[in-house]
Amino acid sequence: MNKRTFLLIVILTGIALGGIIFIQFFWIRNAIELQEEQFDKCVLLSLKSSVNEMYECKNDTCEGSLFCNEECGKMMMHPQQMINKHFIDSLVRAEFRSMGLKEPYVFGIFNPESHKVSWISDQSFEHELLATDHAVSLSCIYRSSATQLGAFFPDENSRAWINILWWLVLCFLLIAILVFGLSYTIYSFLKQKKLSEIKSDFVNNMTHEFKTPIATISLASEMLLKPSILAAQDKARKYAGIIFDENQRLRNQVEHILQIAVLDREEFKMRRSETDVHELIEQLAEQYNLLLKEREGRITLDLDATYSVILADPMHLRNILSNLVDNACKYSPGQPEIKINTDNLSSGIVISVEDKGIGISHENQKQVFKKLYRVPTGNVHDVKGFGLGLFYVKTMVEAHQGWIKLKSELNKGSRFEVFLPFGNPRKNIGNNGN
Structure with missing residues (x-):
């Protein structure tokens, strides 16, 4: 319709x-x-x-x-x-x-x-x-x-x-039910229409994300079938490496998609241990600074938290930070300037990831943490992704009994704040990370 x-x-x-x-x-x-x-x-x-x-x-x-x-x-x-x-x-x-x-x-x-x-x-x-x-x-x-x-x-x-009081009450009650039924029907239709658009967008992006590595693997495999390529070990190793890398890329994309079912059924397992937040941030900053070097961008750290050790799942915590930094990179055109800050509250640590990118409108800020939702950027394929990152971040943060907040202004940038409780780590593990 x-x-x-x-x-x-x-x-x-x-x-x-x-x-x-x-x-x-x-x-x-x-x-x-x-x-x-x-x-x-x-x-x-x-x-x-x-x-x-x-x-x-x-x-x-x-x-x-x-x-x-x-x-x-x-x-x-x-x-x-x-x-x-x-x-x-x-x-x-x-x-x-x-x-x-x-x-x-x-x-x-x-x-x-x-x-x-x-x-x-x-x-x-x-x-x-x-x-x-x-x-x-x-x-x-x-x-x-x-x-x-x-x-x-x-x-x-x-x-x-x-x-006529009781007849009047009955009349108003029936009218209210009728209005509610009509309003709910319209709301449900619009919601389903929006969900259909999101799923269609997801399928389009998934097709695009899979099409490139499949085409690359197909081309590299075709080259390996040539006798001249097989005779040259360096070239054969090169094309085999391309196939391996693209296969890993496909595997990662499939794992991202499988996260939907896992998060919906809450089947994920938390393996908590004492984790130094500053150490993880410094490792991620080093990795992303290498990627941003080509775009002349940078990540600056302002790690002010006195106590940076918390009881958390290291893998999920790394993924939380990686998703936030990755979004900051993707939605910052030109030369990305990303700032990561930490500070302590009485019961935990606050991590903020701030960028000077395209920002998020007030209307879209209410939707960004929903599953499969992607902020419109004018072109479906200019920013890659499935709309799972922030949904995953919010789910994992809440699984750690924390919270996440978003402050953003269109065309001026975004700031994500994540709070994670200490979870009673041992006192001698505390490290200021500076």
Whole structure:
């Protein structure tokens, strides 16, 4: 699948997902509006039923009368002051219960024109009752058509949300699962695509690395088949030496490739012994200085560590240092200037390898320690390798209970810092290496 097709599929899927989310929110809004509408109708119906009951009871005897209360003997009282509070309270609550309306709520009789409340079930909500939308006229009972029976619900705004809360949670959960599934699918696809590119790059580099020695061996073998070459011992020895060297080169390349399986399965064995880090560094510097002489480059040492002996595997430690120095050489065009420094921490030694090469971008710094990853250099074959060096270095350093850090700036160089613990070497082995 090419990049354009993949991008189109992602966009269409994103639009479809956005449409589903929009429809869900549209349904949620409609559900809330429907809940509010049903609630308003239930309240209105309950209040009207209460008014009908009040109308039927307004001419009853004193004991069950609408206007009779504990002060019914005072005939000079205004009718609105003679309301039977207990009768109204029980009547309205019964109607609300029958409609499934639960507390908290406040109800009362009031006149919105004069802003006066004749009676209310809770005095602290007078202002809210006067402004309520849930009210019915009491004109059938009072001469004043402005007198109303109303109700106020303190949690009215949240009731609709509470009723659909679990459906809302389920909806958001399903949307979250859908978004996560889509995101993970895209991430997995991109990861697999990147892995495929890395493997393809690895195969290309492996083919290139094998092709040269195979061609050299083939040519040298062809020359050895000629009688004139076999008759001349010097020439025969020369071509035999070429075959031997190229065979060793092939063997080393195969061993590098086999390191992948070994490191993945963690089958490597650590044979630790007391090892002088400074001694290994000096040996490597001597070897690489001979190679860098042709490029007019050099390695400078600044071995400041007072204690340079640690408990480590000498072979793996040599490979760690060799990989770091080799990378510094390969990625330093022109005349390489490489500096190796050591210093002590309280529990071990820090080794730094610094160059003034092409550097590594911040984006690639997060990837360089991954298996088969090679920093892009513009040409696959201008810098040889399989992308195993730094992966091997990090694995071996961590196997020694150490750590590795990278500081780099593009076009200015890189600095690798490796910490390795002492591992309790014998005190009399300590050597400052200077």
